[in-house]
Structure formats: structure tokens, C-alpha cells
Amino acid sequence: MEFKIEHTWDSLPVSHEPVSVRLKSGSAGLLMEVSAPFFNDPPAPLGEPGKPFSGLWDYEVVEAFFLSERTKQYLEVELCPRNVFTNNHQTKSLEGKRSELEYKITNTWDSIKVMREPAIIRFKAGDKGLIMEVNSLFFDDPSAPSGEPGKPFDGLWDYEGMDNIFYYCSLEETVLKKDCLIFEAGINWNKWNGTALIPWRYFPPGVDKMNSYAIHGSGIGRTYEALYPIPRDDIEQGQGLFSIVWSISKESV
Template sequence: MLEYKITNTWDSIKVMHEPVIIRFKAGDHGLIMEVNSLFFDDPSAPSGEPGKPFDGLWDYEVVESFFLNSETKDYLEVELCPHGQHLVLLLSGGNCFEKGLDLIFKADINWNKWNGTALIPWRYFPPGVDKMNSYAIHGSGIGRTYEALYPIPREDIELGQGPNFHRLEYFKRFSLKWIMGENWEQPASDLWK
């Protein structure tokens, strides 16, 4: 199991609340992603059915993880919402070519916290994942907050720049073998040809 805590905003300012925790675990047919987070209840829930993909989920309260092959610039984006909706995108060089793939995902809200568990099928991962980043987004209007596991360093931020989660150069080393074991081989995928 690997555990990560999101302790900064996208622009390297410490968050002033309990950090979002993301855990990755071995699953039978994929990677298990667990989220433990404060529930901000802002904005309100998306109109989509829980357990189903919801396009534009990034405009709501979400926790996201990106899995990158840094040579090919192919990456998987997984977005999870406390209300049960999800969104899976496959991107190559920043261009999305597959969106709205199914995901086994359950979320529950208990007072001011939410927990979610997703099983991400191996076929969704590009071959040769070697970097990752994760994000948490909540709030509305000027109170919209964008948090990053690996934020952009303060000295790299340009005047007028806003959050951009597709800045692949700030992703950090990651290997699925750290979870699955050194002898594990990623199954071939029909989605990445």
C-alpha cells in the first residue's frame, strides 16, 4: 500500500485544513484507490447518478489522480466525487481521446468527512507509468480551492497564472510495482495501442 497526503495548494501554499489522504492498494483486476477527505459540501452535488460517469466533474468537489508515462506523455486521469460520480479520461500529450469509462466506485459521506473506494482496471493505465500527481478541488467562486500533491514551486509561477493540472513536468516518480511487487508485469491494454 502507498499513502499520500495533499498538504499544499496548486501554487505551493500550505492548506489550512486536515489534508486529503489517498491510498493505493493492490486489487485483483486493477489498482484500488481510496480517498479520505473532509467533506466541504461546496459546490452542491452534480446532477448525475451516483456510480456513473459525469462529464465536467472537475467543476465540482473532487479528488483526482493522474498516472503518466513520461516518455510518451500518455496518461490516465481518474476523478472521484464524494457524491458517488466519477470520471475517467485517457489522454495523450494533453489531448483526451477516451472519456467516461466505467468504474467500480463507492463513496459515503459521514458528517464532515467522505470516503471513497474505486477499482481502476489495469487496461485503463498506459504502459510504462513512471510518474503521477494527485489533486483535490472544492469551493465555489472566489472560494474555489485547488490543491496538489506535487504543486508548482512558487518561483515557477508566472504573473496571472492559474491552476493547471496538466503540467506534467511537475509530476513525480511513481511505479505500480511499488504496490504490486517487483516481479509484477502490467497486463496489456486494448485501449492504448
């Protein structure tokens, strides 16, 4: 698995070659390979090369966090270009802390920048499932579906809404039809927000990929925005929507 760090913590694109992190399965453990620009700022820590060093986060470093939702524990790994690493090899508990992830959808599916306020998605771990919160501009296009509020509706992807897809390593899907989510939504002028509780049983084991989409508009104005878009150079002529979804999600985390 390979990941690229292309944004700052507040979603601004980096102005240099992105950091690459590769994870490989080894006989003795997980291999973590890092390739990154070297800034030499701040100066090297005083730790002995090849030995742990406390407070490495104050220096030039690449950090990785590995989280277990089931046990509420995480492992933090810090690597420094000076051949110094963090001494934190023990997992830490998240009990009593609020675990929350926030994402902004700032591009269309084909990597064109969205020139307005982006849709925001937040995920929180709840006792009964994953809490998904959505905040987005309200376009009121197309008109509302005819389904009964609070009930499942087939073909909802043809309307205005948010779509979130979770995949696991075998790239096979577990489909649950006609199951209800606990979902509430509201419209306030030109914005809408919604909160859904996705039961843990809905998720297949080993989920390791995710992508989110904001969809609205009708006809030639139909717009598909993606958290993890396809790079422009990777788009094939005549590529259909379902192949777009698969190719995006296979590269997402």
C-alpha cells in the same frame, strides 16, 4: 530523472537541505547519483570501502526501492557516504505481502500550506486493478452534480472531489470515455470517503508520473490542492489550470 527527499516518513518537512537522487540510463545499467548533507551520525560502519556491508540500514544511508507491480518483486539499493553499499542485489518477492502507498495532500497547487486536516489517498494493488481510497473533509461546496450515482459524469472537475492523473514517459494520454469505474463513496458528518477500482487496462504502458488533487469551493473560494505543488518561484503570471496540471505532473513521481 531527479528526485528530492523533502519530508520525513510521516510527512513532516525536513529542516535541512533535501537529499537529491538522480537516475540516469547507462550502457551497463542504471546510474544512481546521490547528493546529501553529511551528518556523520552514527559513526562509519566497519565495512571495507568499495565492498558490500550487511546491516547498512543501521548507519547513515540513502535507500532506493524499485518495484514491479507485474512481477510483485522489488530491488532495494542502499548507499553510504563511506563508500560502502548494501549486498542486496537480488530482487525480492512481494507475494503474500500487502503493497500499499499512502499520500497526504498538504499544500495548494501554488505551494501554500493547507491549515487543516489534509486529504489522504491510498493506493493498493488488486487482482483486477489499482484500488484507490480517499478520505477527506467534506465541504459540501459546490452542491452535488446532477449525474446519476455510479455513472460517468462530464465536467466533474467543476465540483467537489479528488482528481488523480497518471502520466507516462511520452506525455501522451490514453483517453477512455464513458467507461465505468467500480466506485463507492459515503459522507459521515464533515468527512467523506470513497473507494475506486481502476482496471489495469486503463493505464498506458510505462506510467512514470503521478499527481493527485483535492478540489472544492465555489467562485473566488474555489480551491485546488496538489500532492506535488508548483514551487512559488516557478509560477508564471496568468498561468491557467491546464498548464498548472501539466507542469506539476511532469515533475511528479
